Every structure is written in C-alpha cells, then in structure tokens.
Amino acid sequence: MLRECGISDFVVVTGCYADAIEKSLGHGEKYGVSISYLHNADWKLGNGVSAYTFHRAYRQGEKFILLMSDHLFEADLIRAFLAAAEDLKDDELLLAADRRLDKVYDLDECTKVLARGNYAAKLGKELAEFNAVDCGLFVGTGSLLEALARSIEKGNCALADAVNLLAGAGKVKLHFVEHSWIDVDDYESYKEAEKILLRSLVPARDGFISRVINRRFSLRITRLLAATSITPNQVTFLSFLAAAAAAISFALGRPFIGGLLAQLASIIDGVDGEIARLKFLRSSFGEVFDSLLDRYGDCLIVMGMAYAWHSATGQPAALLAGAAALAGMPLSMLFKEKFRNAFGKPFIPEAYDGWLRYVPANRDGRLFVVMLGGVFNQLPAALVLLAAVSHLQVLVRLYKLRKGGMN
Amino acid sequence: MLRECGISDFVVVTGCYADAIEKSLGHGEKYGVSISYLHNADWKLGNGVSAYTFHRAYRQGEKFILLMSDHLFEADLIRAFLAAAEDLKDDELLLAADRRLDKVYDLDECTKVLARGNYAAKLGKELAEFNAVDCGLFVGTGSLLEALARSIEKGNCALADAVNLLAGAGKVKLHFVEHSWIDVDDYESYKEAEKILLRSLVPARDGFISRVINRRFSLRITRLLAATSITPNQVTFLSFLAAAAAAISFALGRPFIGGLLAQLASIIDGVDGEIARLKFLRSSFGEVFDSLLDRYGDCLIVMGMAYAWHSATGQPAALLAGAAALAGMPLSMLFKEKFRNAFGKPFIPEAYDGWLRYVPANRDGRLFVVMLGGVFNQLPAALVLLAAVSHLQVLVRLYKLRKGGMN
Structure with missing residues (x-):
C-alpha cells in the first residue's frame, strides 16, 4: 500500500x-x-x-x-x-x-x-x-x-x-x-x-444492490479466500461458472435454483475485485477478462431464461424479449467505456444518470431482477424488464448527452 | 484545419x-x-x-x-x-x-x-x-x-x-x-x-472491406453531400435506417434486397465520419451516438436473419445461431474500448490481431458477410459465420492478451 x-x-x-x-x-x-x-x-x-x-x-x-x-x-x-x-x-x-x-x-x-x-x-x-x-x-x-x-x-x-x-x-x-x-x-x-481493511476494498462507485446486498456476502467470501492462493482471475471464472449454472438451471426448468445461482454470480463478481485490491493483484488483463466474462455470463442467463419461457409456452414473445435483452444488456457498459474514450473522462453514474440510477440496468441490478424472476418463478416479467431497462437506460443517456447534460 | x-x-x-x-x-x-x-x-x-x-x-x-x-x-x-x-x-x-x-x-x-x-x-x-x-x-x-x-x-x-x-x-x-x-x-x-481532400478523409485504421470496397462509394457520397447542410449525426441515423430496412427485408423473405441494404448501411457508416472530418464537425457525442446506433443496426439485422431462417425452416438452430451472433457482435468493439481504458492505450488491430485481421469480425467485415449471405440466399451460413468469427475474435484476443502479446 x-x-x-x-x-x-x-x-x-x-x-x-x-x-x-x-x-x-x-x-x-x-x-x-x-x-x-x-x-x-x-x-x-x-x-x-x-x-x-x-x-x-x-x-x-x-x-x-x-x-x-x-x-x-x-x-x-x-x-x-x-x-x-x-x-x-x-x-x-x-x-x-x-x-x-x-x-x-x-x-x-x-x-x-x-x-x-x-x-x-x-x-x-x-x-x-x-x-x-x-x-x-x-x-x-x-x-x-x-x-x-x-x-x-x-x-x-x-x-x-x-x-x-x-x-x-x-x-x-x-x-x-x-x-x-x-x-x-x-x-x-x-x-x-x-x-x-475489508471495508476499504469496496470501490467508491458501487451499484445500489451491490452496496446493500452483495458486499455483505462478498466481503465475507473475500475474508475466507484471503488466506488461499486463489487469484482474482480464477474468481472471475468462478463467477462466470455460477452464471452458466444459473442459465442451465433456468433451461432445465429450475428457476428457483437458477435465480439463486444468478445472485451468487453477482456476489462472486464483487469478490475478484476485492481480492485484487486486498492483495495488490490488480491487472489490466483482469479488468478486460472480467468485463468480457461478465458479458458471457449475462448472455447465457438470458438465453436460459428465454429458452425456459419459450419451451414452456411456445410464445414467440419469449424469443423477442430474449433477443431484446441480449441486444440491450451490453449497452450499459459499452456506453460507459465509449463515453470515457470519446470524452476523455470517466462516466460517473452519480453525476450523469439522475433518476436512472434507480433503474436496475447495471449488472448488480440486472442480476437482482434475474434472481427475483427466478425465485418467484416470473421469468417472462423479469426478461421483459431486463430488456426494457437496458434500452431505456441507453436511450435516456444518449438524450441527456445530446442535450449537454453530461459536461 | x-x-x-x-x-x-x-x-x-x-x-x-x-x-x-x-x-x-x-x-x-x-x-x-x-x-x-x-x-x-x-x-x-x-x-x-x-x-x-x-x-x-x-x-x-x-x-x-x-x-x-x-x-x-x-x-x-x-x-x-x-x-x-x-x-x-x-x-x-x-x-x-x-x-x-x-x-x-x-x-x-x-x-x-x-x-x-x-x-x-x-x-x-x-x-x-x-x-x-x-x-x-x-x-x-x-x-x-x-x-x-x-x-x-x-x-x-x-x-x-x-x-x-x-x-x-x-x-x-x-x-x-x-x-x-x-x-x-x-x-x-x-x-x-x-x-x-477526399483521400485525406479515410482514417488511418480502416478495415479491409472498408478500404477495398466501401470507401470507393462513401467518398463519392461524401462529395455529393458536402455541399448540403446534412450533419454527420443525421448520416449516422440514415445508416441505421438502412440497417433497419435490411433487417425488415430479411424478415419479409427478401434476402437479396436485405443483403444490398446491409452493405449500403456499411457504406453510409463511413460517410458520417468523412463528413465530420471534412467539415470539422467531429464531436464526442457523434462518436458515442455512432457506436450505439451501429450496435442497434447490427442487432436488428441479426434478428431479421434469424427470423427469416427460423420461419422458413422451423429449425431451433436458427434461434441458437441468432442468439450466439447477438451475444458475440458487440464484443469486438467492447474489447477495444475496454482495452483502451484498462491499458491507457488504443487497441491497434494491425499490431495485436495478427492473422485475426483477416477474419471478418469487425463491422465492415461482418456486414460484408451479411451482404453475401443475402445476395446468395445463404442466411444460415452467414449467421453461423457471424457468430463464429465474433466469438473466435474475442477468445483469441483474450488468449493473446493473457500471453502478453499486446504489450
């Protein structure tokens, strides 16, 4: 330090x-x-x-x-x-x-x-x-x-x-x-x-669900894992595996377990960063690896949910909602990364997003929606909500950016 | 200047x-x-x-x-x-x-x-x-x-x-x-x-298809539009409309027209940047707007192709390939933007991608694949190829990054 x-x-x-x-x-x-x-x-x-x-x-x-x-x-x-x-x-x-x-x-x-x-x-x-x-x-x-x-x-x-x-x-x-x-x-x-020490591992910019729920668990996991030689990238991969398991659970018609696994993936998604900061193991590769594996996890979960919905009901709406969610989910991160490169300054949700901050369009919020959808067996509603908030977020951000609200 | x-x-x-x-x-x-x-x-x-x-x-x-x-x-x-x-x-x-x-x-x-x-x-x-x-x-x-x-x-x-x-x-x-x-x-x-002057509008880093095909048309369009008051952001929107029209053509069972419209979208996608550079109208908003609208265009096209394939044959493979392509397409750009933010330097395909440069995983290449798929009425092959090259690209990039091949 x-x-x-x-x-x-x-x-x-x-x-x-x-x-x-x-x-x-x-x-x-x-x-x-x-x-x-x-x-x-x-x-x-x-x-x-x-x-x-x-x-x-x-x-x-x-x-x-x-x-x-x-x-x-x-x-x-x-x-x-x-x-x-x-x-x-x-x-x-x-x-x-x-x-x-x-x-x-x-x-x-x-x-x-x-x-x-x-x-x-x-x-x-x-x-x-x-x-x-x-x-x-x-x-x-x-x-x-x-x-x-x-x-x-x-x-x-x-x-x-x-x-x-x-x-x-x-x-x-x-x-x-x-x-x-x-x-x-x-x-x-x-x-x-x-x-x-553990409290200091929580980054200043943390999503609402992450702060209120995930960190309570992730910090405990980090304390347990601190003594082992597990690397942050291995934890990133574990988080991806949890997301993949959630997707498979949904596809197999086990939404309750799927929902819990999705939330677990979300919690473990915080652990990699905590361990990296605790052990001074932060790396640029780790950042890129984490971002991409998170996207893969998100996509698998959405595909699992859409498959479950569609195979249970045969409704084409399941496919449409699934496609819309697949298309929308990466946009939150894409906007932030592109904004930072185009404007040469980080995108600060607290400053720019206004009421949008309370829309569960960031990863902690999205996976919380998935968890609720699974636990209460409401996959269609969860999937439609995921798609809606993702697109709403990017459209409102673009509108605000155009109006000069992010200077 | x-x-x-x-x-x-x-x-x-x-x-x-x-x-x-x-x-x-x-x-x-x-x-x-x-x-x-x-x-x-x-x-x-x-x-x-x-x-x-x-x-x-x-x-x-x-x-x-x-x-x-x-x-x-x-x-x-x-x-x-x-x-x-x-x-x-x-x-x-x-x-x-x-x-x-x-x-x-x-x-x-x-x-x-x-x-x-x-x-x-x-x-x-x-x-x-x-x-x-x-x-x-x-x-x-x-x-x-x-x-x-x-x-x-x-x-x-x-x-x-x-x-x-x-x-x-x-x-x-x-x-x-x-x-x-x-x-x-x-x-x-x-x-x-x-x-x-027109030659100077082509950016140094240009994809293969863009350089060999698109610029021949886009520079002509730019010359025609130079005298009008059309803005780069309006051109960006036109490119999106062409992509949306391509998607609708595919969905309506008109792959030939869809393919041509996709290539048109790809060509117009070059015009916004050319006009912005020509008239000194470059803006950070324009960069973000262009990136996001391109993603929407891509997603609509893939959805149109998957719908056409699925409605013609009823094969679940159409949905799987469509979902895989939807998941994979934004990753090329996401990797580049994230790389730049994590490493503090731009991602240079010429230096880092090696043989991967010849894989049509960037937007000019992807839309060229769409065009061929449409014109030769081979949507399934085009869709599978799109999904495959997108994921191949990001996995190979991650592997190279891990091996230290991008320092």
Whole structure:
C-alpha cells in the first residue's frame, strides 16, 4: 500500500524474530520495492532505540517516513499525510494525529497529544489534558534522530520521549487525519483492523444492490479466500461458472435454483475485485477478462431464461424479449467505456444518470431482477424488464448527452 | 484545419473581392478562431506587396505562418512543418519545399528552389537548375518583412523576390514535405485538390472491406453531400435506417434486397465520419451516438436473419445461431474500448490481431458477410459465420492478451 502511495525504499528495523521477518519479506522483489534491514539487538529497551537504529542508514538532509509495523492505515490517510509533509521545514517532525477521540479504537492504549493549533505541545500515555492521539506515523528529518540520541543518552528509551523533546521546542507539527487507522495489539484490535481493511476494498462507485446486498456476502467470501492462493482471475471464472449454472438451471426448468445461482454470480463478481485490491493483484488483463466474462455470463442467463419461457409456452414473445435483452444488456457498459474514450473522462453514474440510477440496468441490478424472476418463478416479467431497462437506460443517456447534460 | 494544428489567430490580407471574403469568413466565430483583415489596395502589383501588408499587424519578435489562400495542404504536412519551425533562428525564414518532383502537380507553374542541404540557394519560376519546388508555406520572422520592404523599394513586387534576397544571405531554411499539397489555379487542379481532400478523409485504421470496397462509394457520397447542410449525426441515423430496412427485408423473405441494404448501411457508416472530418464537425457525442446506433443496426439485422431462417425452416438452430451472433457482435468493439481504458492505450488491430485481421469480425467485415449471405440466399451460413468469427475474435484476443502479446 505504501508503494501505491509512492514509497519504494524501505528499511525494516528488526528486533526479535529478525530472521523470520527477513525470510518472509525478502528484499522486496515480490512487492516491487526495495527492502533493507537493520537489526537492533537492544529492542527490549524501548521503541526509541529501534527508531534510532535507523541513523545507520540515514543520509544527511533526507526526509523519511517512520511508522509502526503494527499499525494499519487506510491508503488515503497516508496519501493525505505525505501531501501535508511536502512543505515540512528541515528541522521539524510531522506527526499524524487523530482528534476524533470518540472514534479512536482503545483510547487507553494510545499515546495522547496535547495540540496547540497545528503543533504538539506535549505527548504521553498518561497525559491529563489532551485533545488528540498519536497515530504512530511520522515524517522525520535529521532532527528526530538527534533528539533520539539525546533522549536515549539520558536513559529515556521510548520514541515518545524524543518526540516530547522536539515538541517542547515547538518542532512537532501535527497533521490531523480523516481516515481510518488502528493499532493492532491484540485479537480484538486484529478483528477491528480486519473490518477496516475489508471495508476499504469496496470501490467508491458501487451499484445500489451491490452496496446493500452483495458486499455483505462478498466481503465475507473475500475474508475466507484471503488466506488461499486463489487469484482474482480464477474468481472471475468462478463467477462466470455460477452464471452458466444459473442459465442451465433456468433451461432445465429450475428457476428457483437458477435465480439463486444468478445472485451468487453477482456476489462472486464483487469478490475478484476485492481480492485484487486486498492483495495488490490488480491487472489490466483482469479488468478486460472480467468485463468480457461478465458479458458471457449475462448472455447465457438470458438465453436460459428465454429458452425456459419459450419451451414452456411456445410464445414467440419469449424469443423477442430474449433477443431484446441480449441486444440491450451490453449497452450499459459499452456506453460507459465509449463515453470515457470519446470524452476523455470517466462516466460517473452519480453525476450523469439522475433518476436512472434507480433503474436496475447495471449488472448488480440486472442480476437482482434475474434472481427475483427466478425465485418467484416470473421469468417472462423479469426478461421483459431486463430488456426494457437496458434500452431505456441507453436511450435516456444518449438524450441527456445530446442535450449537454453530461459536461 | 489550421486550428487543428494549433493556430488560432488569423490575419487575412485581401485584395479584390475584399468585402465578399470578409462577409463569408466573418471574425472566425463559427470556426472557433479569431480572424482580422488587412486590405491591400495595390494587390495587382504582386503577392510581395500583399505579404508586406502584414507589417501593419506584425508585432516585433513574433514568428508567423504565411500561406497562400489557394494552396491546399494535408493537416499532417502542416503539423510536421510547424514542428520543424520550433527551432528556427530569429532572423531566418522557414520554407516548405517538395523535392519529390515527379509527384508535384503542374511543375511548370511552380516556383522552383535550388536547395543546398537544408537551405535554399536560389528561387524562381524559371530556374534552370533546381531540385525542389516551393509549396507556398512559410514561417516568417521580422526579417522577411524587412526583405519585402527592401525588395519592393527596388520595384520587385513578388514574394519570391524577397525570399531570394534572404536566400542569398543564407537565411532561408527548407523543410522538405512528405505529405500531399496542391496549388489550386484552375479547374484541373481543383479536381485534383478535391481528390487529395477526399483521400485525406479515410482514417488511418480502416478495415479491409472498408478500404477495398466501401470507401470507393462513401467518398463519392461524401462529395455529393458536402455541399448540403446534412450533419454527420443525421448520416449516422440514415445508416441505421438502412440497417433497419435490411433487417425488415430479411424478415419479409427478401434476402437479396436485405443483403444490398446491409452493405449500403456499411457504406453510409463511413460517410458520417468523412463528413465530420471534412467539415470539422467531429464531436464526442457523434462518436458515442455512432457506436450505439451501429450496435442497434447490427442487432436488428441479426434478428431479421434469424427470423427469416427460423420461419422458413422451423429449425431451433436458427434461434441458437441468432442468439450466439447477438451475444458475440458487440464484443469486438467492447474489447477495444475496454482495452483502451484498462491499458491507457488504443487497441491497434494491425499490431495485436495478427492473422485475426483477416477474419471478418469487425463491422465492415461482418456486414460484408451479411451482404453475401443475402445476395446468395445463404442466411444460415452467414449467421453461423457471424457468430463464429465474433466469438473466435474475442477468445483469441483474450488468449493473446493473457500471453502478453499486446504489450
């Protein structure tokens, strides 16, 4: 995640389990970064000694980011923090602090901060008066290493002691965070961290059905699959298989099972993206593969539904509705992709679609319609609705685009 | 076209018909540029006097582009020329020259140039020794206006006289053009210019059937429609109507007419783009509108063909082939658009598709298959082929993409 924020050189200061850590992380090849190690044999003395160990690798004049290995931060928190560090003075320390005290997990365990404006006046676990807590994320300069040296000399071996020295000199600037973070110290906080991490996997632009229904299941599946070596593309294929199974169920006259399988396909369709983001396995191939396999899944389901309807009743309307749905379903995505290429900006349903957003014409909505149609054994109605909303969406979008409503 | 090359300020020097010209061009609002006028009452004296008229609007230190209003240049010629003008020295003149003497239209009428390396030694209509001709396109600096003043003082009123003065001083740098241009002096050259202009409307990436068949007709239609006020979007709609008429013909059991109408739709599908480029009416809306209406046209045609096959024979295979074709046809475009968004670069069939380029899976190829199927009354074969090539194309593309063959 730090790599995504633009950090590529890492120095890991190890204490106990040094060998196991080095063995697990290596030199960072598999993460696309460079990792080197410094060992602090006296790690028991306090985290200030570990932080000071970094002076062996420090080059005069550099700014560096210092963070606790047991803290979890949202990527956007780190991005905002790094942006704030741009205009940090050469002898200052920037500290990420959280003043949303009611939201801080396990306030007792936190290092408290007394902030005066944008600067820290005092820090400590047992501060009587405080208005923020220390998130364990710093951008340091040489001055922090000097403060650590002075502080350790006096036998004060905690990082907070050195930071307090600088704070007394008015050199600890604060950046107040607005995103989630957590200090993972025990099983409770580990579960909380897991929640934060999973929540961060949901993309900002998510369909209504996806947000309200699918993510509740897909995030659970992602948590289960996270420990396995399954790849996002394999999950994409599983989603396609579920859609194909739904189509076959419809064709065999088992609409209830077909409907449930269609919804399952829709849920699994969210898992591939979640795993890709969780494990930093996003790929352009994966995006294209997912798009195309989704189209195949949609087509098979519609064909299965039309076949079921037609073979049960012999009505030509089944074929017409099936053809209309087949023709209409890819248009939602096609419009968005073409719009982005023609206008050079992404199509934002929230901004452009207006009331159309509540029409189930995107994939999560369409497969929800299929599920309802199957479970309540109303395939004709579902198929006609699918066809109608697909074409309605594209025609309204074209009309709005023409009227200049998407500028 | 100059606007597309980044030029936005125009000064038109008028001679005779000054009022008519000003009335026709206005101040450039309708072209999205700024046009001002200078009148040269002594235009009969020679084009040097007209060129010198510009000194009234010239601001010291500026570079300006000077071109003859009766010369036609390909946009790429001007782009390359302007790029070459970037590192022109302050007292030099850059002249576009063509050394492809065998390709020059009406060599007799041209001003000849004796080039020594990248500089002109001498110019004139009657040069005995020459190795290039003057294209009538310059980037000038103040030095050209000074040379014009000196030359006119001596009674030499042609632009070439002033250029010769500068050439003598080694100040006329040459840029050798590699694209088409023409001096339009008479009806013959007008027809030739029209040919160059129409040829330039064919996009670089054009399908095989489009290049070999469709453009022969579409360019003729574009020439006929150029004088009317028909818009590219109206032409797009006409193409859709032709496709819808083809679909109805198939459904009514008139495959021959249906096939011809499908090919007509394919031809007209080229005209909208040609008119848009010719009249500088390209729009992002037009691109999206064209893409979506093409998809609707395709779907109607396939539905018409499947209906004809099925109603004639009652074979379920007709429905299956129709559904497979409906599902497959949008995938060609969808893959390309999605690829471009996912990889941030256009999908180039020439580079990525290999032997797949010769499979009629793009729209010009698909409608050609429809035409053959209709004309030879082989709708089933055409429909199966359409379905097969569409899916083959997308599967092979996915496979190649996975293997890293598109980097």
